[in-house]
Amino acid sequence: MVNQINHIGIAVKSLEEHIPFYQNILKFELIGKEEVKEQKVKVAIFQIGEVKIELLEPTSPDSPIAKFIDKKGEGMHHIAYQTDNITKEIEEITNQDIRMIDNKPRIGAHETQIAFIHPKSSGKVLTELCQIKKNK
Numbered sequence: 001m002v003n004q005i006n007h008i009g010i011a012v013k014s015l016e017e018h019i020p021f022y023q024n025i026l027k028f029e030l031i032g033k034e035e036v037k038e039q040k041v042k043v044a045i046f047q048i049g050e051v052k053i054e055l056l057e058p059t060s061p062d063s064p065i066a067k068f069i070d071k072k073g074e075g076m077h078h079i080a081y082q083t084d085n086i087t088k089e090i091e092e093i094t095n096q097d098i099r100m101i102d103n104k105p106r107i108g109a110h111e112t113q114i115a116f117i118h119p120k121s122s123g124k125v126l127t128e129l130c131q132i133k134k135n136k
């Protein structure tokens with residue numbers, strides 16, 4: 001079951017250029033910076049209430065984030081809904097003829113498992129399912 005928004009992903013060309021706005025102007029807490037090699041991105045994560053804001057910077061021209069910025073420019077990239085059982089969620093969604101980009105969960109930032117729903121099935125809003133590691 002999806003039970004809350006986990007984070008909103010924002011595509012940027014440079015983390016360093018955009019971190020000060022969230023950290024100094026909006027005064028969000030920067031809770032982590034990491035590289036997710038599998039997705040060819042560097043991520044800066046801010047916590048605001050129960051929700052996180054993830055700034056995503058591509059680390060390679062063939063990163064999905066680089067392709068997104070080339071096509072649409074910087075800005076809102078995806079919304080991530082939190083579930084307590086991502087495998088079951090994927091199965092239920094697929095059973096209802098909704099197309100997934102990821103039919104199996106993969107590793108996301110901040111020790112999560114993630115899977116994207118195909119934007120053709122979600123009104124062009126890139127939608128991510130996200131499960132937090134149980135021991136956290």
Ligand code: ZN
Nearest residue numbers: 009054080128
């Ligand atoms: Zn995400």
